[in-house]
Amino acid sequence: MVRQKKHRLIQRAPSFGGFIPYGMQHTSSGEVNLTFEEYEAFTLCDYELLKHEEAAQLMGVSRPTFTRIYSSARKKLAQALVEVAAIRIGGGRIEMATSWFHCLDCDVDFNSDSDKEVRCPLCSGGRINKNW
Ligand SMILES: [Zn+2]
Known part of the structure; x- marks a missing residue:
C-alpha cells in the first residue's frame, strides 16, 4: 500500500510566482521549481530565523521531515543562483x-479563523475574496 504524503501547514503563500535572473529574459539553465513547503521552510529558517524544531512545529511535520524539506529548498536555491x-x-x-x-x-x-460571514476588520465591508 502506498503511503499518502501529509499536507504541510504554511502561514501564507507567496503572492508572486518566482524570480528571473536580472538582465536575462531566457535562461539557458531553465528553471528550478521550489514547492510552497520548501519556500515556507526557507522563509521560517533563513528569514524569520526560527530553529528547526520551532519551524517543524509550525508546519506540522517532524523535525527530520522539516530538515529534508529545508535542505531541498537550500539546494534548489543554490542551484538557481550558481547556474543562473x-x-x-x-x-x-x-x-x-x-x-x-x-x-x-x-x-x-x-x-x-472563521470562514463564515467574514467582514473586513477595517471598513466592515462584506465584499470579500477568500484565499486570493
Ligand atoms: Zn475593507
Missing part, C-alpha cells in the same frame, strides 16, 4: 494555517 536559472514557486502538498481574505472595498488583506 529562473526560480518558479508552486506545487507541493500544503494546507493554509489560517484563511486569508482580501477586502474589495479598501484593498486590504487579512486573515481569520
Whole structure:
C-alpha cells in the first residue's frame, strides 16, 4: 500500500510566482521549481530565523521531515543562483494555517479563523475574496 504524503501547514503563500535572473529574459539553465513547503521552510529558517524544531512545529511535520524539506529548498536555491536559472514557486502538498481574505472595498488583506460571514476588520465591508 502506498503511503499518502501529509499536507504541510504554511502561514501564507507567496503572492508572486518566482524570480528571473536580472538582465536575462531566457535562461539557458531553465528553471528550478521550489514547492510552497520548501519556500515556507526557507522563509521560517533563513528569514524569520526560527530553529528547526520551532519551524517543524509550525508546519506540522517532524523535525527530520522539516530538515529534508529545508535542505531541498537550500539546494534548489543554490542551484538557481550558481547556474543562473529562473526560480518558479508552486506545487507541493500544503494546507493554509489560517484563511486569508482580501477586502474589495479598501484593498486590504487579512486573515481569520472563521470562514463564515467574514467582514473586513477595517471598513466592515462584506465584499470579500477568500484565499486570493
Ligand atoms: Zn475593507
